[in-house]
Structures are given as C-alpha cells and as structure tokens.
Amino acid sequence: MKSRKGITRRGFLKAAGTTAVAAGTSGVWAPAILRAQQQPIKIGHLVPLTGFLSPMGDYATKAGQLAAEEINAAGGVLGRPIQMLSDDETNPGVAVQKATKMIQQDKVDFLLGTVSSAVALAVMEVAERYQKIFINSGSNSDEIRGAKCNYYTFCTEASNTQYVKAIGRYLVKNKNYKTFYILTSDYAFGHDLTRVTRRLLAELGGKEIGHDLVPTGTADYSSYILKVRNANPEVVFCNVAGADQTTFLKQYTEFGLKIDVAGGVTDTVLMWNAGKDTAQGVWTVIWWGDLDNAWTKNFSTKYRQKYGLPPENQAWGDYTSIKALAQAIQMAGTTDSKKVVEAMEKIKFDAGKGRELYYRPYDHQLIQPMYVVSIKKTGNRDKWDIFNVISEVPGKDESLEVIAPTKEENLCNMKRG
Amino acid sequence: MDVTTFLQFFINGIVLGAIYVLLAIGLSIIFGMIGIVNLTHGILYMFGAYATVTLAPYVGFFPNLILSPLLVGLFGMAVEAAFLRRIYKGDPALGLLFTFGLAMFLEQIVRVLWGTQGIPFQIPEALRGAFAMGPIIYSKYRYFIGLCAVLVIAGLWFFLEKTPYGMIIRAGSRDPDMVRVLGISLKPVFTAVFGLGAAMAAISGVLASPLAGVEPAMGTNTGTFAFVVVVIGGLGSFWGSVIAGFMVGEVESFCILFWPPMADASKFALMIAVLLLRPRGLLGRRWERFE
Numbered sequence: 001m002k003s004r005k006g007i008t009r010r011g012f013l014k015a016a017g018t019t020a021v022a023a024g025t026s027g028v029w030a031p032a033i034l035r036a037q038q039q040p041i042k043i044g045h046l047v048p049l050t051g052f053l054s055p056m057g058d059y060a061t062k063a064g065q066l067a068a069e070e071i072n073a074a075g076g077v078l079g080r081p082i083q084m085l086s087d088d089e090t091n092p093g094v095a096v097q098k099a100t101k102m103i104q105q106d107k108v109d110f111l112l113g114t115v116s117s118a119v120a121l122a123v124m125e126v127a128e129r130y131q132k133i134f135i136n137s138g139s140n141s142d143e144i145r146g147a148k149c150n151y152y153t154f155c156t157e158a159s160n161t162q163y164v165k166a167i168g169r170y171l172v173k174n175k176n177y178k179t180f181y182i183l184t185s186d187y188a189f190g191h192d193l194t195r196v197t198r199r200l201l202a203e204l205g206g207k208e209i210g211h212d213l214v215p216t217g218t219a220d221y222s223s224y225i226l227k228v229r230n231a232n233p234e235v236v237f238c239n240v241a242g243a244d245q246t247t248f249l250k251q252y253t254e255f256g257l258k259i260d261v262a263g264g265v266t267d268t269v270l271m272w273n274a275g276k277d278t279a280q281g282v283w284t285v286i287w288w289g290d291l292d293n294a295w296t297k298n299f300s301t302k303y304r305q306k307y308g309l310p311p312e313n314q315a316w317g318d319y320t321s322i323k324a325l326a327q328a329i330q331m332a333g334t335t336d337s338k339k340v341v342e343a344m345e346k347i348k349f350d351a352g353k354g355r356e357l358y359y360r361p362y363d364h365q366l367i368q369p370m371y372v373v374s375i376k377k378t379g380n381r382d383k384w385d386i387f388n389v390i391s392e393v394p395g396k397d398e399s400l401e402v403i404a405p406t407k408e409e410n411l412c413n414m415k416r417g
Numbered sequence: 418m419d420v421t422t423f424l425q426f427f428i429n430g431i432v433l434g435a436i437y438v439l440l441a442i443g444l445s446i447i448f449g450m451i452g453i454v455n456l457t458h459g460i461l462y463m464f465g466a467y468a469t470v471t472l473a474p475y476v477g478f479f480p481n482l483i484l485s486p487l488l489v490g491l492f493g494m495a496v497e498a499a500f501l502r503r504i505y506k507g508d509p510a511l512g513l514l515f516t517f518g519l520a521m522f523l524e525q526i527v528r529v530l531w532g533t534q535g536i537p538f539q540i541p542e543a544l545r546g547a548f549a550m551g552p553i554i555y556s557k558y559r560y561f562i563g564l565c566a567v568l569v570i571a572g573l574w575f576f577l578e579k580t581p582y583g584m585i586i587r588a589g590s591r592d593p594d595m596v597r598v599l600g601i602s603l604k605p606v607f608t609a610v611f612g613l614g615a616a617m618a619a620i621s622g623v624l625a626s627p628l629a630g631v632e633p634a635m636g637t638n639t640g641t642f643a644f645v646v647v648v649i650g651g652l653g654s655f656w657g658s659v660i661a662g663f664m665v666g667e668v669e670s671f672c673i674l675f676w677p678p679m680a681d682a683s684k685f686a687l688m689i690a691v692l693l694l695r696p697r698g699l700l701g702r703r704w705e706r707f708e
Contacts, residue, residue: 049533050634058533186678212673215681217638219629222429222559223673223680229554230422246535246630254540254556254628256547273630275537383537 459640
C-alpha cells in the first residue's frame, strides 16, 4: 500500500510541479513581453509546499513574487526583468532533480530557497557543479556554511550557531537554568541544532538530563511530554522543526506542565498556528514583522496590501535574498556567476534589522542581529501580534560577528572559483 | 522502570490506541462491506477536523462530535452514490486509483478554501489541564478521547451485531449474492456503509483537532497509520481493528519511552511481524469473495 502510494504520489507531484512551473512561467512572462525584448533573469525558487515545513513555504513563494514585482516595476536589473520559477522541495532527492532541471532545461541563472537543511545540502552541490549561485533563504544547519560550504552558496538564513548564541546570551544573563531536557528533530537540522545547543550548555554549566530524537511529522507528543515530566528539568529545550513545533506546544500546554520552554529556532507562523494561549517559551527569530524600523514597516505594509496577511520571517528571508541578489547583479553589471559572487561578497544593505548587513566573504553567511522573543499573552492588537521582542542580540554597541560561528566552531574551507 | 511510569505510558498507549481504533474501524468497515481500499480516509479525517474549526466559533466544540461526522458522512454518501458505485464491478485497482486521485483533489480543495496555513484551535475550556489520579497525572482531554472512543466502539458494535440493519451489513459483506436473493437491495446499504465509515474518520478528526495541527497535510500520515492498523487486525475485521489499534498505541507509547527514534518505524515493524506470522492479520478470516 505504502510503496504504491509513494510512487504514484511522486509521479503526481512531478506532474503538478511541471504544471505549476508552466503556469508560473506564463504568468510572469506577460509583463516581460510588454516591457521589452530583454531576456529575463531567471531565478529558480525551491520552497516546501507539502510536509511539516510547508507552513513556511507559502510565505517564501509570495515574498519572492513580491520582490520580483517590485524590482520589475522599477525597471528590472540591468534593464532585465526578474522571472521567478517556483517548485516544491520536500526531500533532497527530488530537490536535486528539480534544481538540475531548472538549470538545464529552464536555464535559470540563480537558485534560491529551501527550508529543509537536508534539501539545502543537496541543492548546494548542484549549484557548485553547474557554477550557479544558490542563495539559501531558510535552512539553518551550520554545515551548510561550514564543512560543506562552497563558493556558489550564500546564506541569508542565519546559522544554528547564530540562533543559539542569541538565546544563549539571553539565558546567561536572565535565567540560571541548570538542568535541560532536549527534544531534537531527527534530521540534519535537528542534529546540528542540538550539537550547537550542547556547546551552549557547556558554556552555561547546564546539565542535559534527558534527550530524545523525535521523528519529523510526529502527530503525538504525549509520550515525550510524560518523559519530560518524569525527568523534571528546569527547562525543555525544544529543537523540533516546522509544524512539529506547533503540535508540541499545543500538547505541552494540554498536559499543563509548569516546566519552562525555550528553543533555539522558531518561525513566526508556527507560533501563529499555535495561538497566543498555547504558544509559550523564549525563542530566537531571525526577523519579526513588527520590528520598529522603516524598512520593516514598508515591507510589512506592502506584503499585507498584496496578500491580506502580514509577512512571516520566511517571507523576509526570500524577499531579502532577491533584493540582495539584484543589488549584487547591478554592481557586477552582469549575471556571470563568478562576477556576481564577488559582488555579493562586497554589498552592504539594510533589511529591516537596524544595521547594515553583509555576506561574510569567509563563509558567505549573512552577518546580522537576531531577536529573542517571548509570547505576548495580553494586550494583543490582533491574532498576528504574538511576540514581545525581549532582546536584540548582539546589542547595538557590539559587533555583529560575536554571534556568528567562529572558524574553530565551524570551519569553512571553500575553494574559491 | 517503576510502576507509575509504566502506568502512565500504558494509559497513554490506550488513548493513542483509541484514536487509531476510531480511524481504522471506518476503513475496515468500508473494506469489509464494499471491498474498496479507501485512500480518502485520511482526507475524511481531515474534513472532520476542518469542519470542527469552522463550526466551533458558532456552535462550540461539543456539538461537533455529532455535527461534523454527520456532515462528513453525508459527503461520503454523496461520493459513493456519485462515483464509487460505478466502479464496484471493475478491477479492484480502480477503486484504489479513484480514491487516491480523489484524496489528492480534495486535499488541494482544502488548500484553496481554508488556505495552506494551519488553523489554531484550542481544547475546550472545560477539558483543559491535567487530572491527577494518585501519582498518575494525565491530560483531561485525553481521558475524554478515551471515553468517546469506548462509547463509539460500543455503539458501533451494538449497531452491527444487534440491529437488523447491522445484520444486513454483515450478511452483505460475507455473501452479497445471497442477500440479494433474499430480496434486499444492497445499493442503499453500500451508500450507508461508506457514509458510516466516513463519519468514523470524521469523529477521530474532531477529537484530534485541538491536539494536532489542523492543516492540509494532516491526513497524509494519519491515513497511512489507519491502514497499518487495519492490516495488522485483519482486513474487514471489527475486533481485529480494535485490538490492533490498541496494540499499535501501546507499542508506540513504550517505544518512545525506550527508543524514540524508532517511534514511527515501530508501527510498521509490528505490521511486518504480524504479516509474517499471520498473513491475513490477527483476526482476518478467509473471505471467499476476495480470493
């Protein structure tokens, strides 16, 4: 039953994907034809539309379209319009096929996207093989910018180290947790995040009194929650990903445990889905739509006008990536991969985080501040108003590099060119 | 392992099992009666959850335990009358392919109508929090699920075993020709059975809606697990599904206690073990019409 279903499903997705690409192509082509006879700059956009990471995928797609529209309305890049080709990425094998097809058949100039770290690790190899730039807008594993880093891959998404150091700095100053129970998503992202979390524990002098690997897409956490209660730690450190985080929080609240929750990484939509009464804990987010600055207000307003919903941090990731890429292409004066890589390493830009951001040439990681948030329980403006920003890390007077992975923590030996 | 821990995980296994039983039993009835492997079952479960989150703002949570299964049951009957009825005579693979395609289609419909995002939904006020019984502290809502499951299973058993309608269904599933010879038309019976199976899936969806994320992909895994339970229990066997559901719940619960990475795989491992020892499943009997 299972295997038959699997094969057919894959076949179906392939067909659906092709249709989506066809539909997407025709949709974005129209304005391009009207504008000029210029060849569009094509960006192959891989986003998760099914599975436990799908809550983020929709935001990524919409933000990509918005960024492309804005750039095209302003005359494009080097006078050429941007054309987005979106496709579903859910597992590494399929993503490699799709990325390869995008490069070979659709002749995309750049690759963008991914939320699953396992998928990002696979796609970045394709990028290197074909010497095309891949901007990782949503995958966190350190090895993407460390052991497996390559010249053609840039990371707008922060690394697990940046996330965990951010919450770590907050915990060191404000909480004195000594005993931790860690729950880990059983795939690349979770394993990496827990590795980094253990580094933090060593720093805090905290003791790991329990650890469970949780299969992705788990629908029931009751047994894990019972184990946590029996172990009675001071804090549960929740390193599960995607929709699993929402499910965990719902059931954690259901069991009424009084043990604190903290987590290295969250996405706003996961907390929206849980709702303010159910969501809890302190977490790190990369960006949040209510940050008090002009860039964020402008982006949130535009996104909301177009789609009727506020943008989530994954929307920020894809929007920022495309804007940065456009800036680099403009600077390079060409879409030639190597020239654009050099430009990407030089550009500095504002992306709603109050400081100038840049891709570090050493490992191509976007160097940026992170935000430690808690759940806003009272006085919420509407259901989207779910976070209190507790702290921006690093502080305004500190270097942004202090939370970035060091060479000792995450060595990147990239072969240049 | 101390007694309290054992009891906690045992009770948890029972409640997990109860959800699996509710899911699987509908599938089992449909297969036993109509001979169709219903791949839309996970979708019908999702419909139960979506009906709940949609209706709850107007009627509250509890009426959904009746309303949602009723709506989904009617939907199931419509599907049976409009489509499935046409393919009973054909290759058994047709039913499989049709319901598979329909499942895909309906999942996309849900994405279009309700959006791709999950919908936040809370446990009803009255059932929030934990309930302590001696040293065993367990979620009130889950006790409620267990209770509902027992009532539904008992009610269904009574219906199938003790009422004339149930007798026709059971007779029809073993020897449809003889039932027809006795002058009973099976057409409306098939429709009703499919509706009943759909309603059962919806009930588990209603009960799961405050626990799991209500989102378009929620039925995919769940549908697969329902199959695993039915296969372990023996296709078409009522008590087989009940026993298998509780077994799977217990195996999962204790697997998480001792070896969490295997939690998902444990269900399939159990299925493989059972199939190797008893290819027809635990209580599966030899059915002439499927051989």
